[in-house]
Amino acid sequence: MEPTTPENAPAVPPVSPVLRPGHTYASVTDKISAIVLVEGTRKGWWLGFVIAFALLMVMHYAIAMVLSMGVGLFGINIPVAWGFAITNFVWWIGIGHAGTLISAFLLLMRQKWRTSINRFAEAMTIFAVACAGLFPLMHMGRPWLFYWLLPYPDTMGVWPQFRSPLVWDVFAVSTYATVSILFWFVGLIPDLATLRDRAKKRISQIVYGVLAMGWRGSALHWRRYEMASLLLAGLATPLVISVHTVVSFDFTIAIVPGWHSTIFPPYFVAGAIYSGFAMVLTLAIPLRAFFKLEDFVTMRHLDNMAKMLLATGLIVAYGYMMETFMAFYSGNTFDRYMIMNRMFGPYAPWYWLLITCNIAVPMTLLWWKSIRRNVAALFVISLVVQLGMWLERFIIVVTSLHRDFLPSSWGMFYPTATDFELLFGTVGLFFTLFYLFIRYLPMISIFEMRELVHKTSE
């Protein structure tokens, strides 16, 4: 048999590259660092930032009101004692998951295509966790006592109640936030050094210089860097699974029909990654258009992410099916009523909208390559999925609570202005942080792209 050589290799289906050919180390560095250092603040950036900042002010207003008046400003009541706050918390935490998955899990899997989306996906994680973290705080009756959930050495010898999943949540989310920030920052150090070296303004040189922590690019530095990022990736990867599993425990540990279910952990993790990838798409598509980054974030990336959407979306769909099936298979009156009430009760329109957004639309469309490679369609689908995933959490939180065991205690939840202020306010927080990020930090990892240049040129 003839030895296989590049010349006579069978024709492999052309895979779009993860980096448009023709780039050199210098062109990559120039292109990405110029966004921060050379191009300056653009009009479009200002427009987006001002809108986001205005929303952030709305959030501040809502927080001030809730702190001074009380959580009565939300639409919650007895029996629906959790409402938008918990819905938003789970939603934001879920969104963060894709970033960690891309930066850590795919790193360990040696998926090179992750390189160009990794940086901003991880920034997205941190900002989403920041938004998420606000909600459990704000929904507390007495938020100023939040530290009672921490196991600190109290003079009275009082400890948190470790059987409560809310305590597990505190650990899960704070660990997640810490590891994500560390991972993100460590990954930024070589690029911060690049910016330091290229900056012309004194102030930029100082700030980037301080942040670069004395990075000189020596072999020793690189060796340590590689070790640290591998270790952090190793730490972060299980978090992708564990954080949302613990979040799902908030529900499964309770006895409320519609919450008390063993399927929640995998289905929550899949849902988290589902919504997270949708968010990455939502961010990546305008970014690459706006900053002309099509060379770095190629159709290959979008296609891959769409496939991730499809895969996780199918898991989520399976979760819904099983939930419904088990309600009937178990023969449990309460579970059966809960499902029927979800489908045909007062919140039925929202349930069916959720099914449409999460299953009907993406699961039919994403099978087609033409859709997966249609940037506009993907953008719309990513928004639809995010709405769907928000609705999913809303349906889980509210419809399970509003009609539980004793029919006499049934009630309804109607969101208030404050509920929406805080939801859209955190969207403002997220985008404010994100706009600052794209303005002042390299949104694509420069040195990893250089590695990619090296690899693709071989």
Next chain:
Amino acid sequence: MADQRDSKKRLDLVNIRTQLESSHGQRRWRSLEELAVTAEYRDYLHHEFPYHTEKGSSGISRRDVLKLMGASAALAGLTACTKLPTEKIVPYVQAPEEFIPGKPLFYATSMPFGGVAEGLLVESHLGRPTKAEGNPEHPGSLGAADIFGQASVLNLYDPDRSQVVVHNGRIGDWAGFLNAMEVLRQELAATQGAGLRILTETVTSPTFAARLAELLKQYPKAQWHQHDPAGRDNVRAGARLAFGEIVETLYRFDRAGVVLALDSDFLCAGPASVRYAHDFAQKRRVTSPASTMNRLYVVEPAPTNTGAQADHRLPLRAAEIEGFARSLAGMLGVKASSASGGTPPPEYGWIGALARDLQKHRGTSIVLAGDAQPPAVHALAHAMNAALGNVGNTVVYTNSIEANPTDQLQSLKALVADMRSGQVATLVILSSNPVYSAPADLEFQENLLKVNQRIHLGLYEDETAVLCHWHIPETHFLEAWGDARAYDGTVSTIQPLISPLYEGKSAHEVLAVLLGQPGRTGHEIVREYWKSQRSEKDFEAFWETTLHDGVMAGTAFPLKTVTLKMVPGSASPQAAPEGGLEVNFRPDPNIWDGRFANNGWLQECPRPLTKITWDNAVMVSPKTAQDFKVANEDVVELRYGGRKVRGPIWIMPGHADKSATVHLGYGRTRAGHVGSGAGFNAYALRTSDRPWFGSGIEIRKTGATYLLAHTQHHHLISQEGGEVEEESVAAEHRKVLRVARLEEFRKNPDFAKDPASQTTQAQSLYPAHDYSKGDQWGMSIDLNSCIGCNACVVACQAENNIAVVGKDQVSRGREMHWIRVDTYYEGDLDNPRMYNEVIPCMQCENAPCEVVCPVGATVHSPEGLNEMIYNRCVGTRYCSNNCPYKVRRFNFYLYSDWVTPSLYGLRNPNVTVRSRGVMEKCTYCIQRINAVKIKAEEANRSIKDGEILTACQQTCPTQAIVFGNINDPNSKVAKLKVQSRNYGLLTELNTRPRTTYLAKLRNPNPEIPEGEV
């Protein structure tokens, strides 16, 4: 000593010497140890002056400065914002006997309600009344109280109460009033009191009656009128019709096997309702399959709590009830009741079976008619009782307990006529609000303005007060001396628990001014009246005993033999059922005729069956709603006799068709901050010729809607009532409420047991707690006895400092009641069976709320209580989500009133006033448990069964709630829990509730097929 010395470390004398030498100047030292600064010396110093050693050399530490600053700021604040009482503060030189600060004292008194005394025992903490309980010595109470009695304490502290004398709209003073009255007296003396009119409520008080008589003797031309908007004119007229004189009818429900209530809510309304509920429940208590049970038939237009208890309930328009009574009387052989022949019309349903049932229970049955029914129905009821041989057995008669039994409406009409013609020169209105509550056609307001001098005494500066020249703030009954008769005539004393909070005067005192004795106090007046009446040698001892007991022994009226004079031959003009829609006027179940409109506890207490708070509504049957194409909360315009009001619709399953019911007492304009503006004024439609019901009302849709805040059916009931059904169907599936017919129970005593619900402790993931030792608290609630009267709800609110949240918050599902009465319907929408279920905390042994609390703010006590630690709660509300009974309540805002000074006195000092952001819940009144525990521990004994009464249990008129130690097999509660009817709610969840229920039994007439309820 020597040993001690040896044990010490040797002193390093050389070192000390060098130290002394090296130190500059004169140094004084006390001991060698001090110089050596040994560890021993430091220890000694630390033990002697534990706080000293830490201090720096500056002498005063930062901490101390802050402490002093804080303390002085606090002191400065104290002087700034507290108005110190002007009286001299002298500590007790000789402390009153039994007065121990921190321990409450109880005093017997009575609440006059519609003139009749409701016996109360009021708890007093350091001289301020905090909680009213029923007086066990009182025949009308037997230790229980109704919602009005329970809520009366709040009225005392109501910041909206009238506080000063008002003269011509300006602040006046009592001295000015006395001067004016002196002038008036001189005028009156000249004219023998011509033009002087006194308008009071119904009066049963012997003292007050005697004083009035004195006044009328002094001024022979003066006249006294009585006005009670929810009065009992029909009862009096019915007695006069039947017997030729006005007598009091007393029913002995504890002897009755069959009861027929004709539009009578005898369990929850009327002066004897607490006693009647107690007696009625006696005959409904079933302990074994061998027990018997009474049977209740109710015919009524609008569902009431009594109707909900009925074994057979027939919705009939109020006007048709006379026909029903006539028909029944004919069947029972009452002579001379015309129009009774022939077969009864089909809408009378089971009347034949009822007649046979009554015949079977001759001498042990009761037929009674409600206050709203015309005199003819009352007379027919008297005649039927006579025909059934009930008189003397279950129905007895006494003289009227009223001082002057009369037709009050006629008397009011006469007064208004005189006012109109200018014959009334001076009108003294005592504790009445006729401008608001008089029938609309009398135009009381216009005519009142024709009176030269108008004087008003009242708790509030109300609608009438603002139109009067003089308004005198009235003392609350907890501030005043007085007396009144109980339903059976027993004299009940009213003694103050606190001196008047404001410049209040009692009616006795105002009358004394008119009598020219302005200095006389209420105490003197009442005491001297009784001194003149009684022949006891030792009056002091007698008086002391009377005050202690709250009742004057042996003053119940003797039974009276009456003879039936005649039975109304022809139907009264009201009775002929006219065409068109009927309207019923009924006192509100909670705020009655409007007098409690400013009482937040009563406003927020969900109305029986409808669960509406803060409002009244136009109640119609589902069919009528369909006819008029109206849905819940649709605002309609009611037009009746040329008058109109607007109110929201409430579809009431079980209401009679072609009939609407409106509750009086709402639409107040000057009730106070709480009551003004709530609901609509049904008095505006009420006329003097048809005070209770009438035909020909028009309902017009306005297109507007009005939010009604209700606590149970928080979703709209659709026009067809589908939602009500859904809720009740779900309740049925979930076996929330277990009901059986008496025969079913006899066949299968274990019907309430649910085999699926038998769970064991072993099914828990967490280690089992040992509940086999010590006192283990539990509760049993007999659904068969519970009448849904809400007394427990208000009692709990009073005992546990539960906040009132207001209509807006209730409509958002944030009411705070720790105990609630759930209502479920069963069967046909037009005449469903109605069930009440009282839900306090279940105190689960495997409490789902406890495991999910992240800070351990809700924990289990070794005595099986699920305790709530307010201080620790951070307000995640997870516990409430995980509570399958939804008995936890959350302070979404700062609900407790921390600022109104007058409310400080109201609070139970043994219960924390909750702050914003914390969860709260029923504790089985842990403060009461602990109070008794301490007492028992002091005496080194165990707690006796029944020694601890929870607030809900204590006030329950039917004793449906029993609390106690379930580890003691002889306790009442343990005995109830082994009954076969015992079941727990949602026990399949393995919550192991400590509160359990005794299943409900119905006792329908086997002759009447099940479909026909």
